[in-house]
Amino acid sequence: MKALVYHGPGQKSWEEVPAAAIREPTDVVVRVDTTTICGTDLHILQGDVAAVTDGRILGHEAVGTVTEVGEAVKGYAAGDRVLVPAITRCGRCEYCDRGMPSHCQTVGGIGWIFGHLIDGTQAEFVRVPYADTSLYQIPAHVTNEQAIFLADSLPTGYEVGVLAGRVRPGDTVAVVGAGAVGLAAILTTGLWGAARVIAIDANKFRLDKALEFGATDVVEAGPGVVDQVRALTDGQGADVSIEAVGYPETLLTAAALVRPGGSIANVGVHGVPVELPMQDMWIQNVTLSMGLVDTVSIPTLLKMVASGRIPAEKMGTHSFTFDQMDEAYDVFKNAAENSALKVIITPA
Amino acid sequence: MKALVYHGPGQKSWEEVPAAAIREPTDVVVRVDTTTICGTDLHILQGDVAAVTDGRILGHEAVGTVTEVGEAVKGYAAGDRVLVPAITRCGRCEYCDRGMPSHCQTVGGIGWIFGHLIDGTQAEFVRVPYADTSLYQIPAHVTNEQAIFLADSLPTGYEVGVLAGRVRPGDTVAVVGAGAVGLAAILTTGLWGAARVIAIDANKFRLDKALEFGATDVVEAGPGVVDQVRALTDGQGADVSIEAVGYPETLLTAAALVRPGGSIANVGVHGVPVELPMQDMWIQNVTLSMGLVDTVSIPTLLKMVASGRIPAEKMGTHSFTFDQMDEAYDVFKNAAENSALKVIITPA
Amino acid sequence: MKALVYHGPGQKSWEEVPAAAIREPTDVVVRVDTTTICGTDLHILQGDVAAVTDGRILGHEAVGTVTEVGEAVKGYAAGDRVLVPAITRCGRCEYCDRGMPSHCQTVGGIGWIFGHLIDGTQAEFVRVPYADTSLYQIPAHVTNEQAIFLADSLPTGYEVGVLAGRVRPGDTVAVVGAGAVGLAAILTTGLWGAARVIAIDANKFRLDKALEFGATDVVEAGPGVVDQVRALTDGQGADVSIEAVGYPETLLTAAALVRPGGSIANVGVHGVPVELPMQDMWIQNVTLSMGLVDTVSIPTLLKMVASGRIPAEKMGTHSFTFDQMDEAYDVFKNAAENSALKVIITPA
Amino acid sequence: MKALVYHGPGQKSWEEVPAAAIREPTDVVVRVDTTTICGTDLHILQGDVAAVTDGRILGHEAVGTVTEVGEAVKGYAAGDRVLVPAITRCGRCEYCDRGMPSHCQTVGGIGWIFGHLIDGTQAEFVRVPYADTSLYQIPAHVTNEQAIFLADSLPTGYEVGVLAGRVRPGDTVAVVGAGAVGLAAILTTGLWGAARVIAIDANKFRLDKALEFGATDVVEAGPGVVDQVRALTDGQGADVSIEAVGYPETLLTAAALVRPGGSIANVGVHGVPVELPMQDMWIQNVTLSMGLVDTVSIPTLLKMVASGRIPAEKMGTHSFTFDQMDEAYDVFKNAAENSALKVIITPA
Secondary structure, three states: OEEEEEOOOOOEEEEEOOOOOOOOOOOEEEEEEEEOOOHHHHHHHOOOOOOOOOOOEOOOOEEEEEEEEOOOOOOOOOOOEEEEOOOOOOOOOHHHHOOOHHHOOOOOOOOOOEOOOEOOOOEOEEEEOOHHHHOEEOOOOOOHHHHHHHOOHHHHHHHHHHHOOOOOOOOEEEEEOOOHHHHHHHHHHHHHOOOEEEEEEOOHHHHHHHHHOOOOEEEEOOOOHHHHHHHHOOOOOEEEEEEOOOOHHHHHHHHHOEEEEEEEEEOOOOOOOEEEOHHHHHHHOOEEEEOOOOOOOHHHHHHHHHOOOOOHHHHEEEEEEHHHHHHHHHHHHOOOOOOOOEEEEEOO | OEEEEEOOOOOEEEEEOOOOOOOOOOOEEEEEEEEOOOHHHHHHHOOOOOOOOOOOEOOOOEEEEEEEEOOOOOOOOOOOEEEEOOOOOOOOOHHHHOOOHHHOOOOOOOOOOEOOOEOOOOEOEEEEOOHHHHOEEOOOOOOHHHHHHHHOHHHHHHHHHHHOOOOOOOOEEEEEOOOHHHHHHHHHHHHHOOOEEEEEEOOHHHHHHHHHOOOOEEEEOOOOHHHHHHHHOOOOOEEEEEEOOOOHHHHHHHHHOEEEEEEEEEOOOOOOOEEEOHHHHHHHOOEEEEOOOOOOOHHHHHHHHHOOOOOHHHHEEEEEEHHHHHHHHHHHHOOOOOOOOEEEEEOO | OEEEEEOOOOOEEEEEOOOOOOOOOOOEEEEEEEEOOOHHHHHHHOOOOOOOOOOOEOOOOEEEEEEEEOOOOOOOOOOOEEEEOOEOOOOOOHHHHOOOHHHOOOOOOOOEOEOOOEOOOOEOEEEEOOHHHHOEEOOOOOOHHHHHHHOOHHHHHHHHHHHOOOOOOOOEEEEEOOOHHHHHHHHHHHHHOOOEEEEEEOOHHHHHHHHHOOOOEEEEOOOOHHHHHHHHOOOOOEEEEEEOOOOHHHHHHHHHOEEEEEEEEEOOOOOOOEEEOHHHHHHHOOEEEEOOOOOOOHHHHHHHHHOOOOOHHHHEEEEEEHHHHHHHHHHHHOOOOOOOOEEEEEOO | OEEEEEOOOOOEEEEEOOOOOOOOOOOEEEEEEEEOOOHHHHHHHOOOOOOOOOOOEOOOOEEEEEEEEOOOOOOOOOOOEEEEOOOOOOOOOHHHHOOOHHHOOOOOOOOOOEOOOEOOOOEOEEEEOOHHHHOEEOOOOOOHHHHHHHHOHHHHHHHHHHHOOOOOOOOEEEEEOOOHHHHHHHHHHHHHOOOEEEEEEOOHHHHHHHHHOOOOEEEEOOOOHHHHHHHHOOOOOEEEEEEOOOOHHHHHHHHHOEEEEEEEEEOOOOOOOEEEOHHHHHHHOOEEEEOOOOOOOHHHHHHHHHOOOOOHHHHEEEEEEHHHHHHHHHHHHOOOOOOOOEEEEEOO
C-alpha cells in the first residue's frame, strides 16, 4: 500500500510501504476513504516533535471502511464505515475511566498515538488498536466530509475551548484566533447557548468565516482589542475567553478579555513559558484551563451533525487526492493566505 | 386607576379601583405598558385557587415603567422600563439564597404573589414589593413584546422543563403538549444544545408552531405516540421528556417516552394523584422533576432575546387593549381553537 | 468445582458442577476467596426473577484471585487479587460510555448478569466476561473483608442514594430503612458533606448500627415519622430523602419527608405501582430518582476504604464457609432478627 | 466608642471615635462581641493597600449583637446575635446574582469594604450596610468562638481552595502552606470526600495542626516536595493542589504537584507576576483557579459547625481583649513562631 512517510525534519514522501495488518486481537484495519492534515502535522515536519522518527506514517484523522477485524473485536465488522479519531482509548485505565483518554496510560502514556507513536492515517490503510473502544460508527446519512473534522478539529475546539471554558446559556464568548480550531470553537459555542460570540483575528477571510460559523461580532487583532471587546460588553469583558493560537501574547490577550468570574480556555499549543500577571489576576476569580483533546465528545458532535445543527463540512475548503498530498500540505501550510481552513484528502 | 378585578368564580370586571401606591420603603409603583394572561388566571376564574378572594386584581406578568420609588430602593428610578416577573424575591431568605424564590419564605411562603396574595398586573398601575431584588431592567433594544413573555411562560418552559430536565448537547427531547409553555420549552431547548426535539400535541396549529419554534419532529397525540417516538429514536426513547399539560395520562406518556438514564420534567399543574408504574420504572435509572418557576433565568433569557437567539415575541399571536380585557380572556381561554398562543394587552 | 446452584423456587444446593473456564478471549477465571449474599438472591429463591432458571449458579459479588486469562485480556494476570462487581461492563456501548453499565447493551441488555443471565460467584470459581473493563484490582493493604461489600451494597447505597439524591455539603439527609443498603447510604453520605443524617427504621439493632455508621439522629418507624423529622429540621424537612425499602408506603414517607427543592432518591426495588400525590407535589420543586447500581463508583470507594475514611468491613456481621452456605442464607434471610447486616462467606 | 484606627503605614491605635450609627434605611449597627485579625490587616499596616487611608477603622470579621436597625431592614432585630462576614452583598447586582458578591458592583466594586472602604469591625460597634443580604443569624448552640472564623478564614480556604479546586470524593488533595487559610482548606476538604490530604509547610507546629485538622500526610517544605508527593501518589500527583501562600515559587510548586486532569487552586495573594511553564502545562489538561472569597458558603459552614462536623473553634489559639489589641497584632504577625493560628479578641 502507499502512505505518507516522515523522513526527518522537512522530509516526507507518498511512497510504498508494507500493508497495514492486524497485530493484536483488539485491532482492526481500516481502508482510509477520507483524511486531512492537522497543524500538529506541520509541527512534526518542522522537527518539533521528537517522538516522531524517520519512517513513521503521518496523520491522525480518518474516515474509512473496516477491512479486517481482530478476533476479540465485537463492535465492528468488515464493511463498517467508521471514524478514526485522533485519540486512541484503552477504555479501562484510570484516565479513560475519568473520560480523559488524552492521557490513556495503556496506549502510550498519551492518547495521541497515530502519526506519532504508531503509523498514522495519511495512508491507504491504517491499523487501529483498541478498536472497540476507539472507533465510532458513522450514521448512514452523515457524509465522509461531514464526519472527517470530528476526528480532531471540532472536538478540540469544543472540548478544550467550549467545554473546558464552561460556556453557559447567555454567555458572551471571545475567541482569540479564528483558524480551524478557533472556528471549531465558534461553531460549537451554540451547544451551550452562548448569546454572543466575538471572533478576533488579523485575517479578513477568517473573520468572514467566523460570522458564517456563528460569531455575532468580529474584532481585528491589534492593540485595541481589549478596549473593543470591553466596548462590546458594557465594559465588563467576556464570560469566557478562548485562546486558539498558542503564543504568550495571545494568551495574555485572552486573559485580559475576561470578566471577573470568567474562564480563560487555552486551546493553543505553547512552546515557551508565559508570564501571568498574578498580582492583578488573583483577585479576579477567573479560571485558566488547558489541555489536549479527549475526542470523547464525538458521539455528541455526530448527533449534532446528523440533526443538521452543526454544518461540520464547512470546515473543508479545499479537496485533494492521495497523489496530491504535497499540494495539500502546501495549501494547508499557508492556510490564511490561501483562504483555506481544512483540506479534504481522498483516494483518486 | 382601572384594573381587572376578581369577584368570585366566573366573575371579573375591568373597573375603577384605588390607585397603586408605595407601602413599604422597598416598594416601587410601575405603570403597566404591556401585560398578558396566563393559564393560571383561568384556573383562578374557575375558582380553583382558594387563596384568591373577591376584590383581588388579577395578573402576574407585566412590562412597564417605574413611576414611584420607595426610599430604600437603590436599583430603580422613575422612568426605568422594567420587567415585572411572576415571582417576587426577597433576596435574603434561605430559598432565595438557593435560587428558589418560588418558595420565598418572606414574600408569602410562595414567590407567586401578584394576582394571588396581593394585587396584580392586569391594571393600569401595580405596586411591586421587594423591587430591588425582583424587577429586571429591559435593555434599550428589547421591545415590550419581546420582554413580556419572559415574565412567566418562557422561564417556566425553560426552568421547569429544560433546566430541571437537564437537557445536554446532543440530546433528543420529547415535549408532551405544545401549548404556550410546551412551546416555551421547545424554544429554549437549543440553549443546552438539543440535537432533536419531538413535539407531541393533538392540535395542528400548535404542531406547526412547534416546528417554527425549533422542533425537528412532530407527532400527533394518540395511542401510537410511544411507538412513534421510539421509532424516531432507534427504539431507545428520548433523553429528556417534558410534560407540559398536567394530567395523569400525559405524565405517564412522558414517563413512557424516556430512555434508561433519562429525565422526565413535569411542567404541568396537577389536580389529582398519578399512579406511577414503579415496578417497571425503578430499574430504569430515570429522574422525575417538578416545580413552580423561579424566574431566576430571566437575565439569561434577556441576553438571548437581546442577541436575537430567541424570538420570544413569536409567542404573542393576538393583541388587545385594556378595555378589550374580556375579549382577550375569551380568545386565550380557547387558545387552540383560536390559533392563539399568548395574548398581548396594552393601554389604548 | 463446587457451587451454589438454583433449582427453581425455594430450591438450591451446594453441589459439584463443571469447572469455570475461558470462553471468549476477553474472559478471565477467578478463584472466589470471599463472597456474600444479596437481597436479590432471596428474591430469586422466591421465584420472583423469571430470567433465572434451573441450573444457574447464584451470586453476583466476589473478591478473588485470577487463575486464567483470555488472550485479549491486557489488564489482569494470574495471581491478581480482584473485586468482581455486580455489574459487568463492555466499556464501549452507548450506556457504558455514559457511565451507565447498569444498562450495558452488550453484556445482556442489563449489566447485572452474574447469578442471573450467566453463572455467578457463590462458587469456588467464576468465569468473568469483559474482564478488562469489569474487574478492579484491590490495593495490597485493603483486605478481602473490606473489599467484598464494594461489589454491590456500598455502591448501591452510594450511587442510587447519595449520588442520585445529589447530597451536598451542609445537607440534612433522611434515610428510610436502615438495612444493609440504607446503612451503605448512611456510611457514604459523608463523602458529600452531609451535616445531619436521620435514620428511620423499626428495628433497634439497625438504628444502633445507623448511629455507628454516621447517622446523627434516629427515628423509630411509625405514624409520627414525618412530624418527628420536621421537628428535627425546623419544620422544613430533609434536603435529601433516601428510600431503601421498596414499598409504596415507604416511598410516600420518603416523599413526605423532603423539603421544597429537595431530592427523593428511591433505592428500593418495587413490585407494585405507587400513587404519587402529584396535586400536592407538583409545586414543591422536588426530584424523584431511581435506578439500578452501575458500580462505577468502586474506584472512589476503594480509595475511601484504603485511606481509612470508610470502614466498609463493618457491614459484615457474620462469617461462614462455603459448606455452610445454607446456614449463611438462613441468617441473612432473617437479618434483622439475627442482628445481621451482611454475611461473609469464604472457602474452608 | 473605641476602635482600632489606621494612621498610615505602621501606625494604628485603639482610640475614641464617633459612635457607629445608621446612615441608610438598609443599615444596622452591631455591637462587636468577638473579632479577629486577618493577614490582610497586616498587609494594610505595611501600606500595601492604597485604598485604606488615615482614620479608617480596621477589621472585617466579627460576631456581634444587633443594637440598631434601619427602617427598611426586615430580617434582623435588636438583640439578634449575628455573624458579620468579610464580604458585603447588595443581593441584586449581576455579580451578587451569580453568587459572586466578592465583586459586588453596588457596595464598592469589590465586596470587601469593612476596614477597607468603610469603617471596620475591630471596634466596639460597627455599622453594617446592606444588612438584610449580608448578615447571618447564628444558631443558639453555636458559640461566638465557633462562628468568628466563618467570617473569612474558613470560607476562604473552602471556597477559593476546596470549591474552586473542585475536590471530589476519593481525591488526593495537596495543600501548599498550612497557615490559617491552608488549614481552613484542610479542615473543609472532607466536605467533598477527599480520601487523602497532604499538607506541605516548613513549620512543625503547623504540620502537627494539619494532622489534627484532617491531613493524612505531611511533607516538609523543601526541594524534595514534588518527589515526595509523587511517591505518596503512585507517581501520579495530586488530584487537587491548593496554594495558600502567595509567592511565585509556591504557585509553581502547587502546579508541579498536580496530575493530568487535576486542578490547581490558588488561594494566596500575589504581589508579582508568575512565569508559568505553559510549554509543559498546555498538554496536562489542568485548570488553574484563583480569586477573592465570596463568603456565600457561610450557611453551609454554619450547618457543619452546628452539627459538630467541623471544629472551627480550633482555629483560635490565642485570646485577647480589646485593650490588648497591640499584643494581639504582635502575636498574629509572628504566628508561626508563636504557635498561633488565629487570635480571638473580645471586650474586656
